[in-house]
Amino acid sequence: MRRLWGRLSSVNVQKAVWGLEELGLPYERVEAGGAFGRVRDPDYVALNPNGLVPVLEEDGFVLWESNAILRYLARGHDRGGLWPEQPQAAALVDQWLDWQATRFTPSTRDAFWQTVRTPPEQRDQAVIDRSVAASEDCAAILDAHLTGRPYAVGDRFTAADIALGAATHRWLHLDVPRIERPALRAWYERIRTRPAAAAALPPLS
Incomplete structure (x- = not known):
């Protein structure tokens, strides 16, 4: 079970x-x-x-x-699928999972809590602004990496796309101003059409 x-x-x-x-x-x-x-x-x-x-x-x-x-x-x-067999490709999946956990998601945390889970009258705009700036740095890194690439690692969907996709879903649905990142947006729109993504990514709340 x-x-x-x-x-x-x-x-x-x-x-x-x-x-x-x-x-x-x-x-x-x-x-x-x-x-x-x-x-x-x-x-x-x-x-x-x-x-x-x-x-x-x-x-x-x-x-x-x-x-x-x-x-x-x-x-x-799904070794060989979500987790590549080739050692260097597998190491890159690990790299992006670690980056998501230590950089991208933490950068969005304060903006998420302030705009989604904090009443408007209690929000701290300075906290939001700092979080958005940090998130933009991460979004720029990911956008540059995804330029010319269909997926985060190699030419197939992996566990890296899952971790990065969930973090990106949060970032792109926050009610904050954002710089448009074409490669990041195209990749996100591509992976979010997967049936498993539809089951995993509800509206923010």
Whole structure:
């Protein structure tokens, strides 16, 4: 039995759901985190002592951290597809997963929280502006990389596109001014038409 804990409004849960859907793996998703609570309950903390989502349970095996889950799914169920066999290509997928987790998503976090989850009268425009500037730096890097490329690594869709795609979905749907990035936009529009993306990427909330 495979169970994924986490609400779909979480960008990290979206990555795991996208991976599961791409691979056609059966799973049960249990709402947790945010308004659903549960993450401080003793039984959940026993699964993930950080009290965060997502958590994957699979026949007694428990795994947390979204990119670890994505790597596990791709390596274990689609090596050569979502996870390339060639070592250098696989290393590049790792590179972009790490960059998404350490640079791109953190850069958008304050703008997301301020514009989506904070009442208008409590928002701090200076915080938003700093977050947008940092996000634009990351968007420029990704746009330059994707220029002339159909996907993040090589000529086929990989786990890197899932992680970057979920982060880009958040960035492009924030109600903030943005510089238009043609290559980034074209890539995003291409991957978001995938059925698995439609299942994983709801409106921001």
